[in-house]
Amino acid sequence: MRTLTVLVISMLLVGTAAAAPGAHGPNGEHIRPDDKPVGGTGRQADGSVILPMPDQAKLGISTAFVQPQTVSKTVRLPAVVRPHPQGHAVIQSSSDGRFEAPGSVVLSTGSWVSAGQRLGYVHYQDTAYELASQNSELKVVRNQIAQTRRDVARLKALGELASQQELDQLQTRLKNLSEQEAALQQGLEKPEVLTAPISGIVVNQQVRSGQWVEAGTALFEIVSPERRRVEAMASDTNRLNQYTSARLLAHDLPELTYTGYSPKMHGGTAKVFFDYQRQNPGEPPLLLDQPVTLLAKLDESVTGIVVPSRAVVRDQANLPIVWIKVSAERFLPQQIQYQALGPDRVVITQGLGADNRVVVNGTSLLNQVR
Template sequence: MRLLWILTTFILITQTASAAPGAHGPNGEHITNDKQVAGQSGRQADGSVIMPMPDQAMLGITTNIVTQSIVSETIKMSGVVRPHPEGHAVVQPSSDGRFEAPESGVLPSGKKVSAGQVLGYVRYQDTAYELASQNSELQVVRNQIAQTQRDVNRLESLGELASKQELDQLQTRLKNLTEQEQALQQGLEKPETLVAPISGTIINNDIRSGQWIEAGTDLFEIIAPDLRVIDASISNLSHLASLTQARLLENSAAKLSYIGYSPRIAGGLASVHFEHRAAASATEPLLLGQPVTVIAPVDSSIEGLVLPAEALVKNSANLPVVWIKVSAERFMPQIVRYQMLGEQSIVITAGLGADNRVVISGASLLNQVR
């Protein structure tokens, strides 16, 4: 019996010694372990969770003592991915006509194209009367060319007896008629060739072979893979002058350079614009129209507790909380206010005191214990 009493006392002393040092609330109040019930695990009446040490190891729950630090303040803005003017091209016909596919066929959206690649042809189609009239005009011009060519050959055969001035006039007339024939032939017999202005990914705006199209219609769009513009909205106009660079919450590898802001306010919000030039090895493309969250530093600092983003979870009331370790097997949730520092980290600005042992890994699993 004495040996059992000594062993029980040793276990209790060990658990007390391994408790989180100085666990306390945001106002310095001490959080005790009085409500822990021996042998009872899971969610407690006060919202805390008791979890044996083997279960903590199995769920990968790790903690760290947090301290106050000063970091650059950041602002969060909602944005949308737009095409960059340098990396966005449209293919339009200059006249009405029917679309004809190239030898490779009509290119579907998503296909990669190179600058100068033929995308299709537009063949102008007149009415029967217009076509007959233009063909008649072309035939007249060709007859005049044939007659003029015979006159030139006749004068050239006379040699020095021919009038130099008359020969020059006939040669000039022959040249003009030839150019006129080429212009008429281009409109009647040769279609307009559509080529890709830049290299990139093509967007087919529902174009099919034989389709009648009008001049100025956007048949295709070509998007360069490495150029984007991010349009974001900001309400605090005092930050406009301090923006320089930014990053995306959804894609930390995407680095943004500040272009400027629109001189017009819409709905009380200013529109700011960032440029993104992707590296050749980028694996996460930004799609046009994709909603994103822009994180940008500003010229001010903030004091708080820096934690990994995975330490923050939501409670049943959808409020942000972090879990602090009160003792070896007891965890307590703390409602906090925070700001994002990027995709991987946050700063707690209220609700949590320094020197607490905070769960930095496995918080989402701990939060689901019932």
């Protein structure tokens, strides 16, 4: 009789443990007694995992109760980092000539320059005919200046007998000739000065001191690290007016602002543009022409359960799952459908109910238990 009593109590204890608070399936249903595993610890025949509490601590497993919430809908967009129009400058020569570096030091790629800083000079190289023609013209102008000065001196010597109107005309002519002489002299001697229109990092386009350059050739680029434009490709043209902002996956950077889209199609897709503004000097740099993935927010909402992205793993069929804790030592895998919300968050839209205890840390290790 005593043996029978002990057996009944043991069965009651087992039944109580199986139906303890928190022991429920993905949609809130209680685990039935006949669902309990029959094996020892580790992976069970039904796919669940039995893991003692000490082992859970070793794997760093922790859980969190989850509730549905409404968040902005997102889409993934392939993109490329481009220079921002207001943070990018191209330095070109306006005429053919020979490049000369300031102080004999050519700025190399990666150098920092400030707005207004001299980047170099371009000396125009005249042909023998052009040089002779300019010298001849300069000589004629100087002769005219000398003659005009003599005429002015002659009139001034006449005193009151001189015509004031004629004197004024000669002085005006003398001024114009002097300006013409200065312009001709400058054309022969003064080089074109190349200056930086903005502050930023220099990109040297393989220019060297003494190199012959042609008009319109790009010698330097200056890129400001403060701003970037991210160019993304969107296949769904019905959503071009629904984008609000975006985040870069795999980059811990501030949100990007949506600025608009190109009115032309490019290879069957539309180009959409997001602007990046650096907020902290310690932020990792975005390199030009760097391929990135954008997680763009839409002016739409979706209801689901938000969990850390590390809570989602793949099963043997390569389907996304989360692990829920149905009892103190039992974990159950649950197939889900989800959307990314950022580099570290996802929203589960199907497959998970409210008030579940979802494994949020140690999920990858738990998924490997056999």
